[in-house]
Amino acid sequence: MNAVYVMWIRQLKRYSRSRARIVGSLGQPILFLLGLGFGFGSIYQRAGQGNYIQFLAPGVVAMTVLFSSVFSGIELIWDRQFGFLKETLVAPVPRLAIMIGRTLGGATVAVLQGLIVVIICLIAGFRVTSVGALPMMMVYMILTAILFTAFGTAVASLLSDFQGFQLVMNFLIMPMFFLSGALFPLTNVPRLLEIVATFNPLSYGVDGLRLALIGVGHFGASMDLAVLSALVVIVLILGGYLFSRIQL
Amino acid sequence: MIRARDLVKKFGDFAAVKSISFEVERGEIFAFLGPNGAGKTTTIKMLTTLLKPTSGSVELDGLDPVSQQSEVRKRFGIVFQDPSLDDELTAYENMDFHGTLYRVPRKLRQERIALLLNLFELWDRRNDPVKQFSGGMKRRLEIARSLLHTPRIIFLDEPTIGLDPQTRNQLWTHVKKLNEEEQVTVFLTTHYMEEAERVAQRIAVIDHGAIVGQGSPDELKRQTNAETLEGAFLALTGSTIRQEDASGLDQMRNMARAWRGSRR
Numbered sequence: 001m002n003a004v005y006v007m008w009i010r011q012l013k014r015y016s017r018s019r020a021r022i023v024g025s026l027g028q029p030i031l032f033l034l035g036l037g038f039g040f041g042s043i044y045q046r047a048g049q050g051n052y053i054q055f056l057a058p059g060v061v062a063m064t065v066l067f068s069s070v071f072s073g074i075e076l077i078w079d080r081q082f083g084f085l086k087e088t089l090v091a092p093v094p095r096l097a098i099m100i101g102r103t104l105g106g107a108t109v110a111v112l113q114g115l116i117v118v119i120i121c122l123i124a125g126f127r128v129t130s131v132g133a134l135p136m137m138m139v140y141m142i143l144t145a146i147l148f149t150a151f152g153t154a155v156a157s158l159l160s161d162f163q164g165f166q167l168v169m170n171f172l173i174m175p176m177f178f179l180s181g182a183l184f185p186l187t188n189v190p191r192l193l194e195i196v197a198t199f200n201p202l203s204y205g206v207d208g209l210r211l212a213l214i215g216v217g218h219f220g221a222s223m224d225l226a227v228l229s230a231l232v233v234i235v236l237i238l239g240g241y242l243f244s245r246i247q248l
Numbered sequence: 249m250i251r252a253r254d255l256v257k258k259f260g261d262f263a264a265v266k267s268i269s270f271e272v273e274r275g276e277i278f279a280f281l282g283p284n285g286a287g288k289t290t291t292i293k294m295l296t297t298l299l300k301p302t303s304g305s306v307e308l309d310g311l312d313p314v315s316q317q318s319e320v321r322k323r324f325g326i327v328f329q330d331p332s333l334d335d336e337l338t339a340y341e342n343m344d345f346h347g348t349l350y351r352v353p354r355k356l357r358q359e360r361i362a363l364l365l366n367l368f369e370l371w372d373r374r375n376d377p378v379k380q381f382s383g384g385m386k387r388r389l390e391i392a393r394s395l396l397h398t399p400r401i402i403f404l405d406e407p408t409i410g411l412d413p414q415t416r417n418q419l420w421t422h423v424k425k426l427n428e429e430e431q432v433t434v435f436l437t438t439h440y441m442e443e444a445e446r447v448a449q450r451i452a453v454i455d456h457g458a459i460v461g462q463g464s465p466d467e468l469k470r471q472t473n474a475e476t477l478e479g480a481f482l483a484l485t486g487s488t489i490r491q492e493d494a495s496g497l498d499q500m501r502n503m504a505r506a507w508r509g510s511r512r
Contacts, residue, residue, distance in 0.1 A: 010337070090296060
């Protein structure tokens, strides 16, 4: 347990000290919110769909959590490169505890980033249906964060350098984001896109967040929760397995 | 304290370590010397549970690193060839992290950290982030950290690489002092022969995965009719320069170094 705790607290300390990272990682969500939100707002309204910022904000929050989590997971490559990983791997603690601690730490950071973006959305004019929505929002954020941090860790366990990182970002993470329903409603999209979105884990995080925050959803709350929870378990097991196989 | 018998490690067809046997006594300073790519680090990895031997047996303090991994890990401290500190954390936090990971009780942990940081002359800088430290300070911190959980053995894999003579000198003085005061067994590798000669009671020379000479520095010199340990080393291992391919990791480190350098 103390291994999980120290790994967790380490991630938080690192996060709280890197102001550049906190500010830097908010640039993208703000850009999406302002650029897309206000840019497409009138078209969206004219199409009879209502307020686009309302629709987009949960997607942008999900995006923040996605990128922050995957990045935290991938940071493992950084630890390997700068050697710190070795310090943890020769310690008399199970590797699974180290992996879980890392993942929870990274997920906590991602949730914090997500919350900052929620506040930014509120400032930009986003309105939550009720304050009672917030606990459910936290549940979806936490599940999404754990899922993608564990995913990042699993991927990073397979990569030994940053060259593969671009590949992962451009061929996995970006498509996951764009094809998730974060930016557009999944109703009335071409059949193929709908199928892709159905198999996209992020779709359920986006959908859950939107359901919690503005009461509009595509898959339904029980489906979102079931899919996310199942994936968290699967990816944690997979990540734990791949992490335990790292050779120095 | 350490006993290796017919130890073999193969990576595919390539035998990195070919049936080596040696023993290190309790409280001894033992130097493991060899050219690049001779199998030193592979051997250390097998002794420290990071690699499973292909065949043969290893014993550390009477325990088997393969089957009693966790117990063995509590008994040794290690300073790796390349740095393993968290640069974003302070010196004290790096120590505290280690102590918690090794389950050193809080009170003892605080005492040991103060003792070791003072010993290695880092106490005044304990609250500075490690990224502000010089190479020598980082090395000292790593050695201090490796001793925090009061191990019986410490492994030092080329600990003085890239350090200036003053720092190297001071570092070995500390190591010798610790060896005498805390009765820690020291297993070290280095490319500096005069260091090995100065601190090590016994030396094993490894080349192409096999041990080619073993004994005290004087014994090795006598066996090879050499004046110095360097002469003995060259007589045992020949003078051809070894090719060692940079691993992906090394290449990446170089890239990172170049990148960080250009930002400054």
